[in-house]
Structure formats: C-alpha cells, structure tokens
Amino acid sequence: MMTEVVAINHLQKRFGKFEALKDITLTVNSGEVFGFIGPNGAGKSTTIRTLLGILKASGGSATIFGQDVWTDAVAIHKRLAYVPGDVYLWPNLTGGEVIDLFLKMNGERHSAHTDELIKLFELDATKKCRTYSKGNRQKVALIAAFSSDAALYVFDEPTSGLDPLMEEVFQTQVLALKRAGKSVLLSSHILSEVERMCDRIGIIREGRIIETGTLDAMRQLSRSTVRVTTTAPLADIAKRPDVHQFKAEGDHTATFAVDSENLGAVITTLTGLGIVTLQSTPPTLEDLFLRYYNQGGEHDGQ
Template sequence: MTIVTTKALSKKFGKVTALDGVDLNVEEGEVYGFIGPNGAGKSTTIRILLGILQATSGSAQIFGKDVWQDAVEIHKRIAYVPGDVNLWENLTGGEVIDLFSKLRGKTNQKKKERLIEQFQLDPSKKCGTYSKGNRQKIALVAAFASEADLYILDEPTSGLDPLMERVFQECVHEAKRNGKSVLLSSHILSEVERLCDRIGIIRQGKIIESGSLSEMRHLTRSHFFVETKSSIPELGSQKGVHDVREEEGKLGFQVDTENLDQVMQYVSKFGITKLESKSPTLEDLFMRHYEKDSPNRGASS
C-alpha cells in the first residue's frame, strides 16, 4: 500500500522554480530516504506534504487524501520533526510533550516515559534553558510516543550527539517493525544508508535517482587495493579505471562496475598476492552526482 505519493509536483516562487516535476512514493512499512544538499528542494517538498505550502502544479497525496484539501485529517495520523525545533520558552519539556500529546489525542504513555529515559532528557527544565540538541529530543519523544502511521522527519538528528543518534535510529527501526512508514530527509549519508529501504536523490528541484541502494550501486565505482608480484603498467589507461594511486605500499584504484571483469583479468596477469575491495557507498553515489554541481545550488530550500 502506498502511503505517500507525488506526481509531477512543482512549486514556483515568482520566477524561481524550487520543485520541477517531483515524483516519489513511500510504501507502507518503508523507510524512504530523501537526500540532497541545501537548496535542492527537500524542505519545500515536505512543506507541501504537510499542507503548509500549496503546490503550483502536480499532485500530492498521503493516505490517499489530498495534502492541501485534507490536511487536517492527514495530520491526525502523521508525526513531524523539523530540523530546527522552536518551543515555548516558559513551558517545561514535559509540559510541551504533554501538549503535543493532547493535540494528537493518541499517545503511548509508557513509551513516552521510556523515550524520555532513552534520550536522557530532563523534562522538568524550562524549554528556554534547553540546548538545540535537547529541543530536538523533545520533538523526537513527542513524535515517537504518538501512534502515528507516518513519520515525516526533516533533518531530525540536527544537534544530537552520536549516542543519541543511535537512540534515534532504534526508534526508526521500531517504527518500521510496527508497520509504520518513515520519510527521512537527512544530510547524514551514513544515517540514510543504515536506515532506509529506498532512497531518492533530489537536485535542483528534480529527483535524479531513486531506488534501493543496491539498485543504484551500478552507478558508482568499486574501490580496490591490490598487491602484485610485478608492477602493473598502464593501469590508469585501462577502460573504466579511475584515481590510480599508491597508498601504504598498495596500489589503489576505482573501477566502473561495467568494466570490472576485464580490469580484474588485466590485473591478474601480474600475479595478485593481496586484493582488498570496498563496496561503493551512498556517499560515493551522492558525490558523483554533485561533484559538478552548479554554483547557485543554495538558491532555495
């Protein structure tokens, strides 16, 4: 069952096109990673999904309902965490969590207490005294303690230390185990790679790649380190070989996936004594798309 769907979604601010025909789908029980640099269109897409902005053209639906016309009904079943949480300074953290709970109407009290403990949050302090990381914790506790069917998370770990990031990741895994859906926008590529079933890369308002990481790895290069009995001449001139270099007595290089077989045949002629390989990562894929990005990449968000 498809929980979130957009078709040819576009948004213009005057003459500036922030989104240009975005198509994405988030399935039930899926964690979907939505990545791209500042200005790519991630936050604009999320604001449209939340019913905060109205699309210029195209369509967007959550639970089969129009995100603009049916925003009130949709919000009863979603939880949202922004990357920069603003809270009422004179309320305590616990009071804010309780307020969010009452607005939603459905909150698991035992889970709320467990999350407060896991995130090492002191709910008795006034929000005006909280650091950025603690403000994020308030929003995360309120979101994951709710009985939401869809979690929309826009840079949710901003300000969290590595230990708290691991707590967040377990919350996402738990939501998935319970059949919930997650739309995760993040610039932390390792986090997306660890959590997400599918990934969409947005660039200048367009989805340029989408699919599972394994499906997209054909677009990246594999990394190798090799030791041989005799030196390998002209390795850099072989088709599909890139970035040949010496590292700690080993020869390092990258190979395009489609040329891997013939390159390995060539290298084996020189007597391989040691061979190490590293699978391409999401960061490799991401940087390949953005290494020649335009200079105006930060024009809009």
C-alpha cells in the first residue's frame, strides 16, 4: 500500500520580512525516490531544514510518518537519516570514529555493511577529520547514512564534492535503498542523478513548487525536437500553431519543436510530404529545467 511518508501542505517560512518559502506543497510516498530540484536560493535547503525540525515554519504544515515535524522531531529522527551538502565533522576524531558516533546517535551500530560502504566509497577511515577534503567529509556522512536502517533518507545536495566514480557509488546505494522499499528525498543539481533515480520530481522556484510529477509526465507537457527531410517542400509546416522555432535548411530539411501532444498529427502531415529521414528527440531534464528556470513554469514559448 502506498502511504505518504512526507506530507507538506502550503508550507511557508519567513526570515524577517523575506519570504524564503511562499507556498510549498508536496508529498513523498513510501518506497519512492523524490527529486527536489530548482535554482540556487529557491528554498530547497530551507524546506529540508524545516522538515528536520531545525527551522520552525511560519505557516502551513508538514508531517513525516504522520507526525508533526516541529513537535514530534525527536520521534521522527529515530527513523530518519540526513546528509547535508556541507558536512561538519569533529576535527580531532577519525572518520571511522565519526561514522560510529553518527550511528550511535541514531541508536545503531557499526556493522559489516558499514565496512563494506567504507570500502566502496574508498574512505581511509583512520585519518583525522581535519585532514579530509570536502569529498571525504561528504563520504563520512554518506557512509553513516547508508549504514543506518532508516525509513526515510533525506539528502541535500549530497554529492556536490564527489568525483564521478563516487557519484556512481552513491547512485548504486540509493537504488539499493529504493529496492529495499525505503523512501528518499533528494535535492540535487546533478540532473543525470535525478533522471536516473527519481520516481517523481518537484521543481521549486522562488519559494513555490511550480511543478510536480513523473519525468515522463513533465516531458508530455513539453515539446519534442524534430529534424526531418521530405521529398515535398516543408514551408507549410512552419505555419502550424503546434510547431515552434522552425529552422529551414533549404526547402526540404528543417528542425523545429512540436508540442508533445501533437507530435502524432505533425508526423501524419509530414508523411503526406514524403519523409526521407526523421529524427524526434524528447526534451531532456536539462531542457525542462532551463525552461522552468527561465519562465517560472509557464508553458508558452521556449
């Protein structure tokens, strides 16, 4: 049965007069990896800090496991693992000691899985934390989180300091959590990471959620790029209202964008013109993101 692990309802957060969160509504279901994306300063970390009970909301509500994030923070934290983008560690403890400390704070123990993660992330856990690079500090927090048996994992740009090999290890571990039926809230600027792992995505901009849904559904709302060569001239295609950014290369070849819901109709028309070659590319997450980023979620223009 699908249940709501995280439920955020019209959440607001003001810092003095500044409204960092204006209206955030989203849910993360059990067994789901939810991607939280949006430009710098959009309010992702503020939303996450409110969920963790670090910040108190100015309006609206948020629950985790059906419990209020502010009043029931202690109970919630027993079943939650969190990794921020900039990890603070005790400088005089070794990485291994900090991992064990994190685990202990969650009422857990160092296990064989912890050792396996230390190997996978190639961390020298015997070194003092003060000697660690940003990526290594990140690994310490990730190892502790992945070796915790939590119900919800919250990652706020967890891989900002990791190299591509370690990014791959991170993704493999998140996919393992997903297979184990855990829930994950992942804020990220690495769109390939989001694309590969997330069941649903929420796009936040200036303190508001401007779109949520599956990546497929978002692609449906958008436009595909078509490149076509036909035997008959293509000029009339440019006049269609569902065709945009028409760029001709001579009379018989053109590249243009088509509203995804009308792709079939456009291709039917092209078939009438005698298709020689046809290539259709759905929008990438980058395309979608740039569009939302620039226009605040309006669906006109591109």
